[in-house]
Amino acid sequence: MGFISSNRNNEQLLSKIATNDGHGENSSYFEGWKAYDSDPYHSTQNPNGVIQMGLAENELCFDLIQEWVQNNPKASICTAEGANEFKEIAISQDYHGLPEFRQGVAKFMGKVRGDRVTFDPDRIVMSGGATGAHETLAFCLADPGDAFLVPTPYYPGFDRDLRWRTGTQIVPVVCESSNNFKLTKEALEAAFQKATEAKIRVKGLLITNPSNPLGTILDRDTLKTLVRFTNDKNIHLVCDEIYAATVFNQPGFISIAEIIEEELYCNRDLIHIVYSLSKDLGFPGFRVGIVYSYNDQVTSCARKMSSFGLVSTQTQHLIGSLLSDDIFTEKFIAESADRLAKRHEIFIKGLAQVGIGSLKSNAGLFFWMDLRRLLKEPTIEAETALWRLIIHEVKLNVSPGSSFHCSDPGWFRVCFANMDDDTVKIALRRIRNFVLQRKGLDQGPAKRPCWQNKLQVSLSFRRLDDFVMAPHRMSPHSPISSPLVRARN
Amino acid sequence: MGFISSDHNNEQLLSKIATNNGHGENSPYFDGWKAYDSDPYHSAQNPNGVIQMGLAENELCFDLIQKWVANNPKASICTAEGANEFKDIAIYQDYHGLPEFRQGVAKFMGKVRGDRVMFDPDRIVMSGGATGAHEMLAFCLADPGDAFLVPTPYYPGFDRDLRWRTGTQIVPVVCESCTNFKLTKEALETAFQKATEAKIRVKGLLITNPSNPLGTVLDRDTLKTIVRFTNDKNIHLVSDEIYAATVFNKPGFISIAEIIEEETYCNRDLIHIVYSLSKDLGFPGFRVGIVYSYNDQVTLCARKMSSFGLVSTQTQHLIGSLLSDDIFTEKFIAESADRLAKRHEIFTKGLAQVGIGSLESNAGLFFWMDLRRLLKESTIKAEMALWQLIIHEVKLNVSPGSSFHCSEPGWFRVCFANMDDDTVKIALRRIRNFVLQSKGLDQGPAKRQCWQSKLQVSLSFRRLDDFVMAPHMMSPHSPISSPLVRARN
Numbered sequence: 001m002g003f004i005s006s007n008r009n010n011e012q013l014l015s016k017i018a019t020n021d022g023h024g025e026n027s028s029y030f031e032g033w034k035a036y037d038s039d040p041y042h043s044t045q046n047p048n049g050v051i052q053m054g055l056a057e058n059e060l061c062f063d064l065i066q067e068w069v070q071n072n073p074k075a076s077i078c079t080a081e082g083a084n085e086f087k088e089i090a091i092s093q094d095y096h097g098l099p100e101f102r103q104g105v106a107k108f109m110g111k112v113r114g115d116r117v118t119f120d121p122d123r124i125v126m127s128g129g130a131t132g133a134h135e136t137l138a139f140c141l142a143d144p145g146d147a148f149l150v151p152t153p154y155y156p157g158f159d160r161d162l163r164w165r166t167g168t169q170i171v172p173v174v175c176e177s178s179n180n181f182k183l184t185k186e187a188l189e190a191a192f193q194k195a196t197e198a199k200i201r202v203k204g205l206l207i208t209n210p211s212n213p214l215g216t217i218l219d220r221d222t223l224k225t226l227v228r229f230t231n232d233k234n235i236h237l238v239c240d241e242i243y244a245a246t247v248f249n250q251p252g253f254i255s256i257a258e259i260i261e262e263e264l265y266c267n268r269d270l271i272h273i274v275y276s277l278s279k280d281l282g283f284p285g286f287r288v289g290i291v292y293s294y295n296d297q298v299t300s301c302a303r304k305m306s307s308f309g310l311v312s313t314q315t316q317h318l319i320g321s322l323l324s325d326d327i328f329t330e331k332f333i334a335e336s337a338d339r340l341a342k343r344h345e346i347f348i349k350g351l352a353q354v355g356i357g358s359l360k361s362n363a364g365l366f367f368w369m370d371l372r373r374l375l376k377e378p379t380i381e382a383e384t385a386l387w388r389l390i391i392h393e394v395k396l397n398v399s400p401g402s403s404f405h406c407s408d409p410g411w412f413r414v415c416f417a418n419m420d421d422d423t424v425k426i427a428l429r430r431i432r433n434f435v436l437q438r439k440g441l442d443q444g445p446a447k448r449p450c451w452q453n454k455l456q457v458s459l460s461f462r463r464l465d466d467f468v469m470a471p472h473r474m475s476p477h478s479p480i481s482s483p484l485v486r487a488r489n
Numbered sequence: 490m491g492f493i494s495s496d497h498n499n500e501q502l503l504s505k506i507a508t509n510n511g512h513g514e515n516s517p518y519f520d521g522w523k524a525y526d527s528d529p530y531h532s533a534q535n536p537n538g539v540i541q542m543g544l545a546e547n548e549l550c551f552d553l554i555q556k557w558v559a560n561n562p563k564a565s566i567c568t569a570e571g572a573n574e575f576k577d578i579a580i581y582q583d584y585h586g587l588p589e590f591r592q593g594v595a596k597f598m599g600k601v602r603g604d605r606v607m608f609d610p611d612r613i614v615m616s617g618g619a620t621g622a623h624e625m626l627a628f629c630l631a632d633p634g635d636a637f638l639v640p641t642p643y644y645p646g647f648d649r650d651l652r653w654r655t656g657t658q659i660v661p662v663v664c665e666s667c668t669n670f671k672l673t674k675e676a677l678e679t680a681f682q683k684a685t686e687a688k689i690r691v692k693g694l695l696i697t698n699p700s701n702p703l704g705t706v707l708d709r710d711t712l713k714t715i716v717r718f719t720n721d722k723n724i725h726l727v728s729d730e731i732y733a734a735t736v737f738n739k740p741g742f743i744s745i746a747e748i749i750e751e752e753t754y755c756n757r758d759l760i761h762i763v764y765s766l767s768k769d770l771g772f773p774g775f776r777v778g779i780v781y782s783y784n785d786q787v788t789l790c791a792r793k794m795s796s797f798g799l800v801s802t803q804t805q806h807l808i809g810s811l812l813s814d815d816i817f818t819e820k821f822i823a824e825s826a827d828r829l830a831k832r833h834e835i836f837t838k839g840l841a842q843v844g845i846g847s848l849e850s851n852a853g854l855f856f857w858m859d860l861r862r863l864l865k866e867s868t869i870k871a872e873m874a875l876w877q878l879i880i881h882e883v884k885l886n887v888s889p890g891s892s893f894h895c896s897e898p899g900w901f902r903v904c905f906a907n908m909d910d911d912t913v914k915i916a917l918r919r920i921r922n923f924v925l926q927s928k929g930l931d932q933g934p935a936k937r938q939c940w941q942s943k944l945q946v947s948l949s950f951r952r953l954d955d956f957v958m959a960p961h962m963m964s965p966h967s968p969i970s971s972p973l974v975r976a977r978n
Contacts, residue, residue, distance in 0.1 A: 013725070013758060015692075018629040018790040025793065062576040069567050069575060078558050078565030078807065086558060087551040093773040128617055128798040135797055139654055140507040165628055165654070165794070189721070203504075236502070284582040285802030291757060297503060304512040308624055311615040312801035313774030318567065 019338055022164035024156065036397040051427050054397040056212065056365045057418040058246070058282035060339040061332060065281070068328050075321035077314055089313045095306050097126050101316035104323030105290060109275060111329050117257040119292065125302045126316075127289035128309025130276035131399045134161035134206075136291055136305045140298050141236050142168045142203040143444050147369070149173050149191050149205040153404035153411070155212045162206070171195045171202065173222050177370075177408045181358065183207070183215055183222055188229050204270075205229070205235030210243040210253065213404050213413035214368050215361030217247060223259045231266050238272045245280035245333055246362060248341035249362035260294070268294035277319065280336075280366060286315045340365070343416045343424065350428040354435045358414075365417040369398070372410030374438060383409040394434040396427060498815045511653035513645065516892070525886040532911060540916045543886045545701065545854045546907035547771035548737065549828040554770070557817050564810035566803055568637060574964050578802045584795050586615050590805035591660060593812030594779060600818050605765065606746040608654075608781065614791045616778035617798025617804075619731050619765035623650035623695075625780055625798075626761055629790050630725050631657045631692040637727070638662050638680050638694040640672050642893035642900070644701045651695070660684045660691065663896050669848065670703055672696070672711055677718050693725030693759075696716070699732040701900035703857050704850030706736060712748045720755050727761045734769035734822055737830035738851035749783070757783035766808065768854060769825075775804045829854070832905045832913065839917045843924045847903075854906040858887070861899030863927055872898035883923040885916060 033054075041049035067100060073079035077086040083270060092098065102121035109119045127133035134157075142148065144167030148159060151173040162168055172193040175181040188205070197203045211216045218226070230237040239256040247253040260266050272291040278284035288311050291302045311319075323329060344367060348358060351369070359368040375382040380402045387400040390412075401411035416424070522543075530538035562568035566575040578948035581587065591610035598608045616622035623646075631637065633656030639647060640662040651657055662680040664670040677694070684691045696715060709714075719726040728745040736742040745762060749755050762781040767773035777800050780791045800808075812818060837847055837856060848857040864871040869891045871938045876889040879901075905913065 013630075013723075013784075014786060014790070015629055015635075017632075018786070023790070023793040057580055059576065062579070065579075066572055066575055070569065070572060073567070076565055076567030078562070079568050080559065082567075083555055083559060086555050087548070090551070090554075090772045090798050091548065092544055093767075128621075128796070132617075132797045140504055141502075143504050143506075146504075160796075165797075234502075278582075283579045285579050287799050287801050290706070295502075297955050299502070301507040301512070304514065306622045307617070308648075308654075309798035310776050312776050312804040314807065315801040318803065354729060441605050 004357070017165055022160060024160040024164070033397065035391045039395075041395070041423070041426075047426075048395065049051045050391065050395045050397050051423060051430070052397050052418065053415050053427060054399045054413075055418050056279065056415050057284065058336070058340075058365050059418050059420075060277055060282075060343065061336045062282065064328075064332055064335060065322075067321060068325070072321060072325070075318045078316060082317075085317070089317050092313050093310075095126070095303055095310060097124065097311070098313060098316045098320055100320035100324060101311070102320075104320040105275075105288075107326075108323040108329055109244075109290075109292070111326070112280065112333060113253065113255045113257065117255065119134050119257070119263060123292050123294070124301050125291040125293070125299060126306045126309070127291050127302070129278060129284070129287045129289040130240065130274055131157065131161050131289065132287075132309040133274040133276070133289040133291045134158065134238075135164075135166060136241070136302050136309075137238055137274065137298075138162045138166040138168050139291075139305060140301050141150045141238075141272075144168065145201070147195055147200045148204040149188065149195070149202060149235075150153060151175050151187070151207060152180070153213055153401060153406035154206075155208060156403050156405070158206065168203070169200060171200065172405055173205075174407050177359075177372075177411070181211075181216070183218065183226070185225050186224075192233065202233070202235055204238055206238045206240065208240040208243075209256070210241075210247060210363035212364060213366060213401075214359055215364035215366055216359065217251065217253055217363050219251065220259070223254060223256065224263060225261050227256075227259055227266050230270060234267075234270070236270050236272060237247045237272060240274040242274065242276040242279050243364050244275070245336065246340055246365055247363040248337040248344060251362065253363070260345070269298075270295070272298060281332075283319075286319070287311060288315065288319060296346055326443060338489075340417060346424060347414070347416050347428060351431060352434075354432045356435055357432070359411075365412050366415040368401075369414050370410065371412055372408070374435075375410045380409050386410075387412070390434070394430050396430060490742060502729060504653055511648040511649060513653070516645075520887065524880045528884075530884070530912070530915075536915075537884065539884045539886050540902050540919070541886050541907065542916060543888045543902075544907050545768065546773065546903050547768055547825070547829075547854050548907050548909075549832065551771065553817075553821055553824060554811075557613055557814070561810060561814070564807045566806060574806070578806050581802045582799075584615070584792055584799060586613065586800070587802060587805045587809055589809035589813060590800070591809075593738050594764075594777075596815075597812040597818055598733075598779075598781070601769065601822060602742065602744045602746065606750060608746070612781050612783070612788055614779050614780040614782070614788060614802045615795045615798070618767060618773070618776045618778040619729065619763055620646065620650050620778065621776075621798040622763045622765070622778040622780045623647065623727075623729070624653075624655060625794050626763065626782075626787075626793050627651045627655040627657050628663045628794060629787050630727075630761075631655070632701045632853070633657065634690070635692040636660045636684055637688045637870050638677065638684070638691060638724075640676070642890060642895035643671070644660055644697060645892050645894070647695065657692070658689060660689065661894055662694075666848075666897050668902070670700075670705070672707065672715070672716050672799065674718060677712070677715070682724065691722070691724055693727055695727045695729065697729040697732075697832040698745070699730075699736060699852035701732060701853060702855060702888070702890075703848055704853035704855055706740065706742050707846065709738065709743055709748070712743060712745065713752060716745075716748055716752050716755050719759060720752075723756075723759070725759050725761060727763060729763040731763065731765040731768050732826065732853050733764075735854055736852040737826040737833060742852070742853065758787075761786070761787060770821075772808075776800060777804065777808060777810070782893055791812070815893075825960065829906060835913060836903070836905050836917060840920060840924075843921045845920070845924055848900075855902050855904040857890075858901045858903050859898070859899065860901055863924075867898055869898050875899075876901070883919050885919060930954060 036050040036052055039049045041051040071446050073081040076082045077089050102124040105124050106119040108119040147169040148162055150170050152175055162170055171191050173187050175183055175187060192202055244253055260271055261270060271294040275290040275292060277288040293299045296370060357370045361367055374386055383400050383402055390396055390398060399413040525539040525541055528538045530540040535978055562570040563569045566578050591613040594613050595608040595610040616625050636658040641664055651659055660680050662676050664672055664676060665837050679689055730744055733742055749757060749760055760783040764779040764781060766777040782788045846859045850856055863875055872889050872891055879885055881886060888902040
């Protein structure tokens with residue numbers, strides 16, 4: 001009793017999980033986000049601001065969505081036409097999900113794969129976005145201390161999703177630019193052996209296909225190699241296919257769902273797919289994550305766990321209607337691919353003209369830009385220095401390869417689907433100018449301090465929560481200075 | 490390589506979490522749900538079916554909600570008036586949440602407490618329902634093996650929410666009917682000591698106020714005793730206030746938020762509130778869970794964790810609009826309390842007339858019915874036998890006290906806010922008839938066989954996933970036979 005000081009040691013009060021770095025936000029990459037956040041590009045209000053090219057968002061087809069929404073008022077429980085369902089929808093808390101939602105998602109997943117495979121609506125399990133799906137699968141498939149093999153470069157959010165609250169580990173499978181980042185059997189075996197020698201039990205392999213950040217898809221041979229590998233080792237194969245509908249050029253997408261129809265020896269109890277509507281449809285705010293497992297027990301367990309992150313029935317209802325409309329979905333998939341292809345081409349060609357190459361890719365909302373020749377030396381430090389230059393001088397927020405655990409410095413992920421056509425032109429112009437300037441430029445020490453000082457100041461006053469998160473993580477915008485917030489206020 | 494049998498031992502393939510019973514669904518209480526599920530009451534189609542009184546849902550005020558929705562089309566992103574915001578809302582994935590959502594929820598929480606306290610919108614953190622909120626706090630406040638004290642009887646979902654994936658434990662604080670289930674300092678000290686002797690580290694106390702299943706509110710003295718206790722022990726106090734707006738009679742609700750304004754010695758870093766819109770507003774499908782912590786670090790950590798269970802922005806937008814409308818919320822809170830009071834009175838009076846008492850209560854969507862005198866003996870077994878009688882003969886699905894870990898057999902939770910007025914009459918009639926019959930009835934063995942046999946049959950063929958979950962858990966309806974599903978097909 002008596003007066004207790006509020007200066008208690010939070011380290012003892014809170015859990016280890018709450019006080020470790022497993023959330024992944026204590027990274028130096030926040031500088032780029034801080035720069036963007038404090039100086040965001042706006043065509044009229046801030047034409048010299050930083051252009052956001054670090055967010056893998058798909059904003060190209062909202063006109064199609066909005067047209068559909070307008071023509072289908074019953075998809076909403078708030079319109080005059082749909083309001084009679086409000087109560088039933090608002091009180092439905094069944095973790096199986098609304099039947100039309102599951103049917104719509106299953107059908108859409110099939111359509112995205114050219115109807116070469118069908119998906120069972122009863123295997124559609126909800127989760128809190130793909131973020132929640134990955135964590136749920138980690139909880140289902142692995143015990144604390146167990147590991148998942150993950151090919152590099154990979155989406156940094158996996159570090160948090162797979163490991164933070166679950167206690168599992170990630171063992172990287174190194175893919176190198178020398179063979180275009182192909183995922184080889186040798187790399188898989190090397191990683192598996194490394195884990196085994198370290199007495200780490202490998203429970204599964206997680207592949208992202210189409211790849212983030214590469215924008216490439218896995219060919220049939222590689223997929224078969226993967227299935228053979230995991231089946232032999234009796235470990236799980238988790239396929240994150242959230243970019244499936246962003247494939248915009250040949251070769252076409254091959255899903256793991258198709259491979260297991262061909263590789264009949266394969267034990268389906270080991271096969272699981274993660275899906276989401278955040279990339280293919282452009283709905284990250286709706287938090288529609290899907291776990292699709294061929295293992296009955298995993299399906300059952302994941303469904304129980306979905307209680308921690310179900311999709312709002314208001315949204316289930318809208319999505320169920322939207323995705324049941326075959327005419328719309330077929331048109332959308334085709335048109336979206338077309339627009340992505342055009343955007344991709346504008347950038348790739350524009351950069352090629354100034355000698356900037358990128359990994360040849362046919363999918364994703366980004367491309368993997370090769371700036372290795374601009375590095376002073378092939379090190380992460382040089383890459384980080386170049387990145388700071390790009391943020392502060394070129395005024396573009398792109399994502400450095402090291403944030404994706406890429407083994408070769410000098411690669412940058414550049415997102416192209418989250419801006420309008422005019423911004424595309426400006427972004428392209430800035431990159432081209434920078435490259436052309438750089439050819440003749442010798443950056444003396446005197447030229448650097450300016451933004452370096454600004455950086456040091458910002459580091460001293462850094463409050464973690466004011467940071468905009470790295471694009472490949474959740475929730476990029478700080479509420480204080482995000483343009484979205486500004487538009488609102 | 491070779492043909493692998495699919496008869497792999499899932500026990501080795503999957504995690505311990507996936508193969509243990511932490512999800513809480515392997516309980517004998519599913520028999521009642523099975524009975525309801527296979528024979529659900531419908532006024533016209535199945536008038537002799539089982540009436541659902543095990544679901545704590547609030548269906549009394551949807552007319553008010555629907556009227557508001559019809560008059561406020563801009564609250565939806567699908568109406569003509571609101572569609573211009575569709576894209577902004579759909580792509581917004583900031584885990585801080587839409588400002589208007591946080592402001593609306595903070596304001597509503599204040600109004601529910603008669604504006605005696607205010608809530609800071611910047612402390613509003615989202616979660617996957619209250620289910621997600623409880624798990625999130627357990628992850629933040631405790632390490633595996635640590636324990637939370639929880640007064641009995643308590644909502645059975647806590648067994649899963651606090652323990653399943655987190656590895657924490659629950660140590661019950663026994664409250665007894667002889668003191669009207671009052672939470673005493675002695676009971677708290679006893680439980681704490683018991684944990685200490687068992688070398689279990691207690692990290693916090695979780696109270697539910699208003700109480701589920703009791704329907705009572707904690708008085709000022711008890712709240713002060715609780716705060717003094719947790720502060721002294723330097724353990725967290727988590728206050729689940731999800732039934733705050735269901736207080737329908739005097740005495741009024743006193744929130745922990747008010748107590749800490751009075752008990753200024755208290756360390757606020759230990760105080761956390763769980764809230765949700767599932768009970769007060771009747772929106773369990775929308776998955777609006779809230780963690781409100783007075784501890785900055787917990788707020789930060791919970792916000793990062795909210796990535797695993799954010800509220801759909803489509804729903805945030807609707808809720809933000811709804812709860813910003815003071816005229817609506819004030820009217821709703823008053824009208825809802827009024828209707829709950831009337832419902833409560835109909836039941837408690839109707840039962841009193843046949844000599845059935847219940848714990849005096851002034852809150853919640855249920856009452857705590859006292860059937861101790863109908864038990865053959867004061868044991869859980871006798872309570873279960875009586876329960877099965879009520880399900881199969883009286884055709885009411887109520888929840889037995891043992892499912893809430895009540896220390897004394899014979900109490901049953903009866904929900905009254907999830908049905909229309911006609912069903913209320915029928916339910917009441919059935920209970921009254923049963924009680925009156927029971928007075929003169931000697932249930933010979935022959936009469937029991939009938940439903941006992943059915944029960945044994947259902948146990949043999951039980952497939953866990955076909956079960957409707959216990960009402961106090963998530964997702965009560967099996968998709969196969971739920972009336973909701975039937976209505977749809």
